[in-house]
Amino acid sequence: xxxxxxxxxxxxxxxxxxxxxxxxxxxxxxxxxxxxxxxxxxxxxxxxxxxxxxxxxxxxxxxxxxxxxxxxxxxxxxxxxxxxxxxxxxxxxxxxxxxxxxxxxxxxxxxxxxxxxxxxxxxxxxxxxxxxxxxxxxxxxxxxxxxxxxxxxxxxxxxx
Amino acid sequence: xxxxxxxxxxxxxxxxxxxxxxxxxxxxxxxxxxxxxxxxxxxxxxxxxxxxxxxxxxxxxxxxxxxxxxxxxxxxxxxxxxxxxxxxxxxxxxxxxxxxxxxxxxxxxxxxxxxxxxxxxxxxxxxxxxxxxxxxxxxxxxxxxxxxxxxxxxxxxxxxxxxxxxxxxxxxxxxxxxxxxxxxxxxxxxxxxxxxxxxxxxxxxxxxxxxxxxxxxxxxxxxxxxxxxxxxxxxxxxxxxxxxxxxxxxxxxxxxxxxxxxxxxxxxxxxxxxxxxxxxxxxxxxxxxxxxxxxxxxxxxxxxxxxxxxxxxxxxxxxxxxxxxxxxxxxxxxxxxxxxxxxxxxxxxxxxxxxxxxxxxxxxxxxxxxxxxxxxxxxxxxxxxxxxxxxxxxxxxxxxxxxxxxxxxxxxxxxxxxxxxxxxxxxxxxxxxxxxxxxxxxxxxxxxxxxxxxxxxxxxxxxxxxxxxxxxxxxxxxxxxxxxxxxxxxxxxxxxxxxxxxx
Numbered sequence: 167x168x169x170x171x172x173x174x175x176x177x178x179x180x181x182x183x184x185x186x187x188x189x190x191x192x193x194x195x196x197x198x199x200x201x202x203x204x205x206x207x208x209x210x211x212x213x214x215x216x217x218x219x220x221x222x223x224x225x226x227x228x229x230x231x232x233x234x235x236x237x238x239x240x241x242x243x244x245x246x247x248x249x250x251x252x253x254x255x256x257x258x259x260x261x262x263x264x265x266x267x268x269x270x271x272x273x274x275x276x277x278x279x280x281x282x283x284x285x286x287x288x289x290x291x292x293x294x295x296x297x298x299x300x301x302x303x304x305x306x307x308x309x310x311x312x313x314x315x316x317x318x319x320x321x322x323x324x325x326x
Numbered sequence: 327x328x329x330x331x332x333x334x335x336x337x338x339x340x341x342x343x344x345x346x347x348x349x350x351x352x353x354x355x356x357x358x359x360x361x362x363x364x365x366x367x368x369x370x371x372x373x374x375x376x377x378x379x380x381x382x383x384x385x386x387x388x389x390x391x392x393x394x395x396x397x398x399x400x401x402x403x404x405x406x407x408x409x410x411x412x413x414x415x416x417x418x419x420x421x422x423x424x425x426x427x428x429x430x431x432x433x434x435x436x437x438x439x440x441x442x443x444x445x446x447x448x449x450x451x452x453x454x455x456x457x458x459x460x461x462x463x464x465x466x467x468x469x470x471x472x473x474x475x476x477x478x479x480x481x482x483x484x485x486x487x488x489x490x491x492x493x494x495x496x497x498x499x500x501x502x503x504x505x506x507x508x509x510x511x512x513x514x515x516x517x518x519x520x521x522x523x524x525x526x527x528x529x530x531x532x533x534x535x536x537x538x539x540x541x542x543x544x545x546x547x548x549x550x551x552x553x554x555x556x557x558x559x560x561x562x563x564x565x566x567x568x569x570x571x572x573x574x575x576x577x578x579x580x581x582x583x584x585x586x587x588x589x590x591x592x593x594x595x596x597x598x599x600x601x602x603x604x605x606x607x608x609x610x611x612x613x614x615x616x617x618x619x620x621x622x623x624x625x626x627x628x629x630x631x632x633x634x635x636x637x638x639x640x641x642x643x644x645x646x647x648x649x650x651x652x653x654x655x656x657x658x659x660x661x662x663x664x665x666x667x668x669x670x671x672x673x674x675x676x677x678x679x680x681x682x683x684x685x686x687x688x689x690x691x692x693x694x695x696x697x698x699x700x701x702x703x704x705x706x707x708x709x710x711x712x713x714x715x716x717x718x719x720x721x722x723x724x725x726x727x728x729x730x731x732x733x734x735x736x737x738x739x740x741x742x743x744x745x746x747x748x749x750x751x752x753x754x755x756x757x758x759x760x761x762x763x764x765x766x767x768x769x770x771x772x773x774x775x776x777x778x779x780x781x782x783x784x785x786x787x788x789x790x791x792x793x794x795x796x797x798x799x800x801x802x803x804x805x806x807x808x809x810x811x812x813x814x815x816x817x818x819x820x821x822x823x824x825x826x827x828x829x
Contacts, residue, residue, distance in 0.1 A: 172443060172517060173443070173517050173519075173579075173580070173583045173584070173589065173590055174583075174589035174590070175589050175590045175591070175592065175593035175596075176589050176590065176591050176592065176649075177591075177592055177593070177594070178592065178593045178594040179592065179594050180592070180594040180595055180598050181592065181595065184595055184598060184641050184644075187637060187640065187641065188598075188602070188637055191633070191634050191636065191637040192634065194633060194634075195630040195631065195633045195634040196630070198626070198629065198630045198633060199626055199627060199630040202622070202626035202629070202630075202686070203622075203623055203626065204622060204623075205622040205626075205686075206618055206622055207615075207616045207617050207618055207620055207622055207625055208616065208617075208618075208690075209617055209618060210552065210555055210556060210559075210616060210617035211694060212479045212551050212552060212555040213477065213478075213479055213480065213481065213482075213555060232618075239771060240764075240765035240766075240769075241693075241694070241765070243690060244690065244691075244762070244765040244766060245765075245766060247690070248686060248689075248690045302767060304770070
């Protein structure tokens with residue numbers, strides 16, 4: 167005799183409610199999948215890395231800019247949506263290459279056609295953006311240097 | 327003196343005179359008696375639980391009071407300065423909880439169940455004890471080395487150096503190999519707990535091995551940061567879904583019929599849960615692959631599978647609750663069934679939170695906040711911890727051969743860990759939602775820190791209660807060994823003439 171004590175079962179039948187539940191769950195997951203076939207994932211925040219423009223480089227790098235946009239605090243995607251196409255009252259950032267996306271920035275762009283976006287993101291006190299209503303948009307001059315902000319704008323200009 | 331006539335007559339009996347005592351039993355350096363491995367894993371698990379919740383208390387304090395500190399360790403000619411900052415303490419907490427407490431509890435459950443459910447002795451028990459030593463020394467070393475080596479782009483559970491991960495993989499491989507060799511001859515007709523445990527053990531051996539391989543390749547040829555971050559993140563998720571979750575289900579399917587003394591309600595339903603987990607969990611791993619390099623469809627498939635993962639959890643809960651029919655009073659005690667019931671409640675809640683958290687809009691809102699830690703508190707400190715404690719309450723008296731049952735320490739574990747993990751989870755999720763709301767209003771960092779302070783205080787209290795529960799669990803097994811009345815129980819898969827029963 168061995169101490170082998172198997173666990174018995176009252177039955178092996180799968181109750182109909184379980185099959186119905188499986189169907190409901192499968193349909194729900196399927197509907198979610200079909201509704202989310204297309205789109206683009208935001209960049210992954212890689213632990214232990216603080217993306218920055220290459221030291222001494224004056225050339226803005228869109229790839230660095232993409233990583234910076236995700237690492238900003240608050241993240242750009244928190245207000246402008248995961249794919250930066252806008253969310254609620256926050257405007258889309260696609261089409262920045264063609265000019266300002268908001269009414270409040272038209273004058274700034276007219277006076278600074280080459281770097282209006284950099285000025286707006288930096289938002290330095292005493293700068294040309296003083297007096298423009300920011301509608302909750304933070305100033306990032308304390309977080310990023312001019313090279314990094316230029317890289318962020320370079321990335322935004324790649325968005326269609 | 328009479329000489330045993332059975333002795334070889336060529337032996338001069340006079341020569342036996344000074345030595346006619348029975349030969350002393352030689353104790354092996356590596357224990358190989360039945361349940362040696364299970365006992366080792368169980369004791370180590372409870373030590374890790376106390377240590378992990380202690381580290382968790384420090385991590386929660388560092389959230390509430392923003393501080394860092396350093397210590398230095400000095401040995402002749404060498405001095406190590408160790409900086410304790412929040413991310414390192416968080417990493418130590420998560421690794422101690424997952425690879426210390428929960429993994430040891432999982433290995434203990436597997437090595438305890440296999441002989442009892444199959445009637446076969448655990449294959450190469452001394453080798454499994456070596457596996458136990460390899461796993462635990464590597465885990466301890468890995469946590470210490472977090473403070474020496476840079477974590478780099480690796481995720482939290484993949485942050486050990488590659489050689490440490492290799493040691494863990496070797497330990498896990500030994501346990502998995504022994505378990506498979508034990509159950510293989512009867513696998514087709516084996517109880518569902520064995521099936522869950524097979525998947526879980528193969529997964530933990532495979533994933534720790536993969537982590538070691540990624541670390542080694544990164545060391546030798548230098549992998550891109552994104553590849554390391556994504557690879558280790560996927561392994562983190564797989565560790566939850568394919569190691570901890572199936573092992574928790576295996577423990578619950580074992581403990582409830584044993585502790586209630588009743589058969590399982592439906593074997594068919596249990597096998598359906600197993601198949602559903604096998605189909606959904608590997609795909610659900612993909613839900614964390616969030617980067618432009620990964621097609622959106624792949625991430626969406628992972629999110630959909632995470633929702634579907636609720637199905638095997640739900641039917642397991644229903645099956646096990648129905649198996650308790652007629653023994654409802656056990657739910658209100660402090661024995662294994664009560665622990666299992668709490669585990670099932672947390673499993674359902676954590677499964678739902680996981681499904682909600684995987685939605686893109688929710689991820690955008692609370693991504694990178696304490697929400698993630700809150701949700702994990704409910705799965706790690708709630709669902710998986712209570713499954714481990716349910717098994718521990720069932721197994722302590724059996725592996726230690728002591729007459730020991732539910733007592734005031736069991737009640738202390740149950741209630742302090744229940745209150746602690748509930749509070750910590752709710753508070754951290756609340757902090758995450760508050761931070762998301764502040765971020766949406768473009769609040770600055772100081773405003774956010776002030777806004778979540780109250781939540782962090784509650785989380786600190788919650789982890790403190792959980793730490794008390796961890797200490798109670800450790801005190802329980804210590805008192806069981808030192809104060810419990812020794813009883814003779816037949817070893818599993820051995821002749822049971824003197825069996826006290828109760829496996």
